[in-house]
Amino acid sequence: MKRDYLLAVPLVAVLFIPASTRLIADEILASANTADRVSSPRLSDEEASLRLSPDSLIPETKKLTAHQQELKRLVKQAQASLDRCRQQVQDYTCTFLAQERVDGRLGPTKRCQAKVRHTYPEDENDDVSTNIYIKFQSPKSIHGREVLWDSHANDGRMLVRKGGKVLGFMTAMIEPASMLAMQGNRYPIHEFGIRRLLERLVDVGNAELSVEHVLVQSRPNVEINGRKCQYFEVVHPVRQEHLPFHIAKVYVDNELRLPILFEAFDWPEGESEDPVLMERYLYCDLKLNVGLTDADFDKSNPEYQFH
Template sequence: MKRDYLLAVPLVVALLIPASTRSVADEILASANTADRVSPPRLGDDDASLRLAPDSVISETEKLTAHHQELKRLVQQAQASLDQCRHQVRDYTCTFLAQERVDGRLEPTKRCQAKVRHIYPEDENDDVSTNIYIKFQSPKSMHGREVLWDSHANDGRMLVRKGGKVLGFMTAMIEPSSMLAMQGNRYTIHEFGIRRLLERIVDVGNAELSVEHVRVQSRPDVEINGRKCQYFEVVHPVRQEHLPFHIAKVYVDNELRLPILFEAFDWPEGESEDPVLMERYLYCDLKLNVGLTDADFDRSNPEYQFH
């Protein structure tokens, strides 16, 4: 598995044939018709729109800087969203777009349709049962690829139909962490989805509170693909080897109260260069509690092409 960068949301398996490299980082947003609206300017310390007032919930106000207070607010909001996910969100569908840098190479944009269902046990100490179905639309080398995964079945393996033009009909059970499954991907299927993203925000955000040099800023109304979002930007201005990123950006849908876009950047290679994109994930057309059933995660579903 690749390095565990902050808040990362995984994209599932790339099999056999690496995709082409003709895409650029911003294609993931352009393909969702958001390129002209999705990247607000970097915020300055004197930006009047920043909401850096202490949150009344924070008891350590005197000990925290304004930036740490804002980070605390982000973590608290993520925890509230995670609680909402656990108690109110049974399933969802979406169009998922992702671009990742793997082994120093920026992979092309991947676009897929996804169905996700979580079954929560009565005992909170027991594992959550997760079902995922994914069908890729692009790039061309992955078009038609299908992935079906039940966290509590098949010894954790995924059912994968390869897709693409070459032997696209091939179907096999694949171990998520195998070299074959990880080709062109930063993370395994275990990391896929909004719930996992929120867990990372909470876990790593709490750890960030102990980092001395961290800058956190926000805006309340940034438009992403026609959705109003809160925008959080977390910056490590001083490069340190143990820090997982230089800049992380989180966009939380104001209505759904869930993150729909995440971006992480590494430090620039030179002083005059731009930060390096590590990963970017976008959830479009997110629909909650649509009533997914066992048939949506059955390989014999007539809408699927598993053999």
Template sequence: MDQAEVTNSDDIDLRPKRRRIVRIVLFVLLGLLLYGGWWLKNESARQQALIDAQKAREGGDFSDVELTGDHPLDQILPIVDGLIEDATAQIVDYTATLERTELIGDKLVGPQTMAVKVRHDSGKNTQNSSPFSVYVRFNSPKSLQGREVIWVEGANDGRMIVHEVGLLGFKRHVVKPDSLIAMFGSRYPVTDTGVIVLLQKLANIGRKDRSERSKDDVDVEIIDGVSSVGVQCKRFRLIHHEKAHEFDFHIAEVDLDMVRKIPVRYAAFGWPGESGEPVLIEEYKYSDVEINVGLGDLDFDPDNPAYQFPE
């Protein structure tokens, strides 16, 4: 048998192996495509449910709701209004550590910790105005450590700049804050970050309840001397007795640092599960808060040498 015949024989013997390898690769690719489609469908449904939940809890303008003093919420809404007024007037910017725990689908995710910098809108249409700006750097868990996000109102066509970790960390990603990718693993977009935004949302939720719920359906508890994230706080607890819609919470708690006049913790709980205890839906804690530290444009610039954004 000459050399050519041996070579042809070897090629024939290898063909079935090559076909098997090709089939395996095709099956793997098909599986990945199917999984990707399933994931996109489920993640889209989850995010749509969150949008529906937010509309159900906060939808509408209830700023003109009259407080007559005969409803449990009438005792706390003026306090929140005063805190918003004071914070808006006095807080220019701040840095903090944010710890969040959120129910994503049916899984409680967290706590995740991140360093945040927030600069509030200093006044539109003025020569020296600065827009609402947010910088976030994830410190934990390890799978997200080093992830960075910057969003500046009115810049980049309303998109945020993201430094992802892992395989996606080779470039800067510019995405809408409420896009599918940006919202993955989160209940709210980065535009909802900050203590003043939180106060504003609480005020609207409270007025919505004041407008739509009877006084017998709501209980309000005010607890003094609560230690929260290392500071003494006044805790406001709102209890719903009847579930108004599928996205309704049973209990909401806000811990207010009355010295600095800011919320340092917010938590919402759903109706009791099998254990008989209310189920945590979301919790946010702001610690190490430093107010009016003089944040500038560089703090919200991905080219800041202190940051790790790719070129």
């Protein structure tokens, strides 16, 4: 799959992350104490026939219209959440968990503490200023790694303390999209966060409205990590090379009205196998508008270990 896969909420770029190929796919949710998770869908005989026969058509036009109407509702809700995020959410803190497949290999679950602040300019034509601080807790190979990024400072570079047991004290300014920074990651740091996730959902959702074979379902009150969520699932039963995913799942917190879990799957390698996890991002303990200050994004903060 392409690295510019549109529906993702990306993990921050970091240094020297080893790949891992033998991890349980549900580790990220188990470690977050997730309950009552919605399982991967089992397609009906009719839907399965679409996957096996790309040239066939959904026989019931009325059914296709219903799915597209549900997709329109999803896009409308994503746009409303994005508007809320832009107008009412200045900053937030969270525990962030992510698992990604890079170059065909599923990496380990990464867990970190994150602080994010957006400063919106008076002139709508000016860029939003974004500050991000991240400290990794696991895996052990990057424990203690810290990342600090200001979108309007240091020519866009990020400050990274390597962490881990080997030369963990090393600190350097890194280009977010450089080969070193992207090692083991699908996306650079400027793609990190809930606001970027919502922007992607809106853009891709609008594009999905023109896709002929798309199946959409939603469920209320699905519990994720103790939070009640509305669940949306988009499935492409017909495999086509230009489509970025087979299944995408979005869980929107009912109280916060923001997505807290996103999952994307590629098509299974065999018809009897399960879909292949591409990426999974989970926001836990999400706290909005906590009043983050410049000190939270200052490398000299005594709670940080930049050198």
